[in-house]
Amino acid sequence: MKLSKIVLSAAALLTINGSAFAQFQNAEKAVEYRQSVFTVMSNHFGRIGAVVKGEAPFNKDELAKNAAIVAMLSNLPWQAFGPGTEGGKAKPEVWSDNAKFKSASEKMQLAVADLNKAAQSGDLDNIKKTFGAAGQACKACHDDFKKK
Numbered sequence: 001m002k003l004s005k006i007v008l009s010a011a012a013l014l015t016i017n018g019s020a021f022a023q024f025q026n027a028e029k030a031v032e033y034r035q036s037v038f039t040v041m042s043n044h045f046g047r048i049g050a051v052v053k054g055e056a057p058f059n060k061d062e063l064a065k066n067a068a069i070v071a072m073l074s075n076l077p078w079q080a081f082g083p084g085t086e087g088g089k090a091k092p093e094v095w096s097d098n099a100k101f102k103s104a105s106e107k108m109q110l111a112v113a114d115l116n117k118a119a120q121s122g123d124l125d126n127i128k129k130t131f132g133a134a135g136q137a138c139k140a141c142h143d144d145f146k147k148k
């Protein structure tokens with residue numbers, strides 16, 4: 001009895017969250033959302049990049065925080081590329097070749113998860129390696145799916 005109540009309320013919560021995430025008032029709102037996420041993600045990714053390039057000092061805790069933010073944000077843009085949200089700097093191929101786009105987004109999320117793992121452990125060599133791979137994953141998708 002109790003357990004089924006818990007399961008039911010968990011399901012209700014998921015439904016609420018799911019619909020809040022899936023819905024945008026219109027295409028402009030979706031474009032605004034994904035561009036905002038990319039902008040903030042890129043900012044925190046860039047802070048890690050500065051350390052990797054030796055332009056900023058390596059502070060393990062700071063870097064770990066930035067990597068966790070990037071990892072969290074890396075999950076968010078994709079829900080805002082739904083049908084009917086064409087526009088912004090996204091090429092039409094996002095929708096016409098959606099399987100490839102999806103696979104590029106998954107590659108990047110995995111690469112960023114690796115970077116986050118390295119960052120949490122504080123191993124700078126590994127941070128450099130995984131940062132490079134993550135940067136490649138950004139660029140690979142931009143080459144195919146983002147207007148210059």
Ligand code: HEC
Nearest residue numbers: 035038042045087088089090104105108137138141145146
């Ligand atoms: C699977 C594809 C894909 C991946 C991976 C990807 N991006 Fe993007 N990115 C896009 C697309 C498409 C746009 C254009 C969005 C729009 O204008 O609607 C974009 C836009 C941007 C923008 C511009 C936002 C604006 O306000 O115009 C930045 C900055 C950015 N991405 C950073 C990154 C970074 C950093 C990474 C990697 C950590 C990354 N992206 C990974 C597809 C991707």
